[in-house]
Amino acid sequence: MKSWALVVLSGVPCGAQASSTAERGSEGPADLVIRGRVFTALPDGALAEAVAVRGATIAAVGSRAESERWVGPETRVIDAGEGSVLPGFNDAHCHFTVGFGMQRDVDLFDARGLDEILARVAGYARAHPEDDVIEGMGWDLADMPGDSFPTSAQLDAVVEERAVLLWSEGPHAVWANSRALERAKLDGAAPLPPGVIALRDGEREPTGVFLGRGLFGLFPFTPFPDLALMQAGIRRGLSEAARCGVTSVQDSVSSMLRPCLAELHDAGELSVRFHVWGGLTRGPFGGGVTETLELKKQHERADWITFGTQKGGVDGMPSLRTARLLAPYADEPGSTGLTTVDPVRLAAAVREAHAAGLRVALHATGDGGVRMALDAFLAEPRSGLRDRVEHAFLVDPADIPRLALAGTVVSVQPSFLARDLAQGEVYERRFGPERCKNVLPLRALLDAKVTLAFGTDFSLNALDPRQGLAAAVGRQTAAGEPRTGWHPEQRLTLAEAIRAYTLGSAIAEGAVAKKGTLEPGKLADVVVFARDLFALEPHALPEAECLATVVGGRVVYAR
Numbered sequence: 394m395k396s397w398a399l400v401v402l403s404g405v406p407c408g409a410q411a412s413s414t415a416e417r418g419s420e421g422p423a424d425l426v427i428r429g430r431v432f433t434a435l436p437d438g439a440l441a442e443a444v445a446v447r448g449a450t451i452a453a454v455g456s457r458a459e460s461e462r463w464v465g466p467e468t469r470v471i472d473a474g475e476g477s478v479l480p481g482f483n484d485a486h487c488h489f490t491v492g493f494g495m496q497r498d499v500d501l502f503d504a505r506g507l508d509e510i511l512a513r514v515a516g517y518a519r520a521h522p523e524d525d526v527i528e529g530m531g532w533d534l535a536d537m538p539g540d541s542f543p544t545s546a547q548l549d550a551v552v553e554e555r556a557v558l559l560w561s562e563g564p565h566a567v568w569a570n571s572r573a574l575e576r577a578k579l580d581g582a583a584p585l586p587p588g589v590i591a592l593r594d595g596e597r598e599p600t601g602v603f604l605g606r607g608l609f610g611l612f613p614f615t616p617f618p619d620l621a622l623m624q625a626g627i628r629r630g631l632s633e634a635a636r637c638g639v640t641s642v643q644d645s646v647s648s649m650l651r652p653c654l655a656e657l658h659d660a661g662e663l664s665v666r667f668h669v670w671g672g673l674t675r676g677p678f679g680g681g682v683t684e685t686l687e688l689k690k691q692h693e694r695a696d697w698i699t700f701g702t703q704k705g706g707v708d709g710m711p712s713l714r715t716a717r718l719l720a721p722y723a724d725e726p727g728s729t730g731l732t733t734v735d736p737v738r739l740a741a742a743v744r745e746a747h748a749a750g751l752r753v754a755l756h757a758t759g760d761g762g763v764r765m766a767l768d769a770f771l772a773e774p775r776s777g778l779r780d781r782v783e784h785a786f787l788v789d790p791a792d793i794p795r796l797a798l799a800g801t802v803v804s805v806q807p808s809f810l811a812r813d814l815a816q817g818e819v820y821e822r823r824f825g826p827e828r829c830k831n832v833l834p835l836r837a838l839l840d841a842k843v844t845l846a847f848g849t850d851f852s853l854n855a856l857d858p859r860q861g862l863a864a865a866v867g868r869q870t871a872a873g874e875p876r877t878g879w880h881p882e883q884r885l886t887l888a889e890a891i892r893a894y895t896l897g898s899a900i901a902e903g904a905v906a907k908k909g910t911l912e913p914g915k916l917a918d919v920v921v922f923a924r925d926l927f928a929l930e931p932h933a934l935p936e937a938e939c940l941a942t943v944v945g946g947r948v949v950y951a952r
């Protein structure tokens with residue numbers, strides 16, 4: 394174990410934490426000792442009472458009595474009493490840099506209904522007469538009257554002279570006013586890129602909503618965000634992550650922000666580890682294997698900024714009725730959703746990524762989308778790489794053993810469950826009651842020995858992992874409804890949910906040798922809570938106070 398620790402440390406290029414340990418060797422007192430109810434996240438369920446940290450790595454895990462001899466005059470001790478000590482959370486799917494870095498003009502995430510959305514846009518427009526393009530984010534189809542898509546005309550009624558673009562479900566839908574359509578030259582005759590569809594009226598004219606992938610490219614007039622503001626946003630994000638125990642994120646960092654991450658690292662300011670996704674195929678904003686390998690050369694920083702995963706997608710989102718389903722939508726019987734990639738091109742892209750030693754993560758939300766992703770993975774000879782399906786809102790039971798067979802990691806964001814249940818059971822409307830048994834079937838997946846990885850899809854959901862744990866364990870809204878849980882047979886235990894958020898996420902990014910569990914030789918990424926999480930009801934988990942967060946042995950947050 395000692396030699397392993399040194400091997401790990403020698404790989405750290407310029408970490409101050411690393412040199413101190415290397416000089417002192419691995420004997421002698423620890424730099425940091427953390428005591429509490431230690432959940433190691435090891436598959437055997439091992440518990441302990443103390444963790445010793447030397448430099449950037451865990452030196453020992455043991456009992457309170459053993460921990461006495463790890464403490465020297467210089468040792469910092471954090472004692473949580475009966476509070477939980479866990480491996481730091483690893484958000485396996487989030488949009489950290491874009492979410493914190495690019496602030497939208499109008500925040501619609503908590504706007505309920507059309508009138509409130511229009512009022513907020515009008516209010517912003519009045520207060521910012523100089524802003525030529527107004528962008529908003531976070532409206533939901535489920536909140537619209539009759540569950541039907543809004544139109545340009547509705548937006549024109551509040552802002553006519555300036556372009557307005559309102560995004561839903563991240564980049565999966567955009568609602569534009571007439572001025573925006575005009576500036577983008579999107580009339581009935583305009584050709585659309587593959588993977589994009591426009592909603593149209595009887596005359597085939599676009600009515601203002603576009604669905605699919607690559608929608609940003611439709612509106613090339615949107616202003617370039619200010620780099621200094623984006624960097625300030627990322628710094629704020631780093632503190633927010635520290636406050637809720639997030640020590641690693643997996644993120645498709647925008648090309649503008651990659652240099653910023655490396656700069657923060659080199660200045661010793663990075664307090665979250667980034668696994669940076671490359672784009673599976675080349676598009677208007679970059680992507681492809683060659684680019685990823687080049688970026689890796691330039692921006693990789695051992696243990697802090699890593700590459701190795703290519704992100705692509707096959708469908709949209711259930712809330713927008715663009716998830717690809719095996720059978721039609723319950724509330725749109727003529728449609729099975731949208732496919733955003735051609736299967737032949739997908740197979741070729743997966744092959745190319747594997748040949749370069751890169752795993753593939755595919756956004757697939759409907760049961761048809763999940764099957765399409767899985768078919769692409771299974772068509773390939775086993776490469777030893779664990780590919781991933783992202784989201785998997787609806788999974789056909791027949792595909793669960795196939796996911797296990799392929800060794801595919803299923804990367805889910807349980808917070809969506811709490812959100813969508815709060816919107817009047819949007820799954821029941823889209824899928825009908827029978828298929829709801831297969832919505833986020835976490836228990837069935839684990840029972841079939843499928844590896845689960847947890848994340849948030851921030852900024853669609855809050856970055857706070859406690860909300861996701863609560864949703865996976867309780868299958869309830871944030872308010873704790875329904876009392877007994879929605880399809881409670883798919884609930885996880887808290888131990889399983891934490892393991893998905895730590896060990897599972899580490900497997901998903903191919904970093905299980907370095908993180909995901911609390912054991913000697915692994916990076917000292919630890920979160921400490923004031924309470925024993927295992928003694929709390931699921932809906933109380935989001936209130937559990939974080940006492941300290943440690944990344945690479947450095948205390949980055951302490952209450």
Ligand SMILES: [Zn+2]
Nearest residue numbers: 486487488850
């Ligand atoms: Zn996402």
